[in-house]
Amino acid sequence: MKITFKEIDKGLENEVSVDDTYIGTVNADVWSGKWTMRPYFHHHSTVQLIKKIKYDSFYKAGKALAKLYADTFSSFDEDEDGENDTQEFDMRGIFKRVRRP
Secondary structure (H helix, E strand, O other): OOEEEEEEHHHOEEEEEEOOEEEEEEEEOOOOOOEEEEEOOOOOOOHHHHHHOOEOOHHHHHHHHHHHHHHHHOOOOOOOOOOOOOOOOOOOOOOOOOOOO
């Protein structure tokens, strides 16, 4: 996963891309010096929760945004090394052992 940053707005905002796909921006608060992320994609957690999380640097905020993007759009089809494979269970014999009253 390749993360790239592009500084805009005189260093107060950075565009974040993952593998050449734009995923959002990270913005600096002038008064506190903390950074917040603004995803370009929809995430199941509320936008208010994402805005409340503050980071010390644009890099940390960008890494958190990239992780959120990866967690949101991870797919079993993209898994190359079989890490997320599921095992099949043989359920045919399970009901033979259940006793009815």
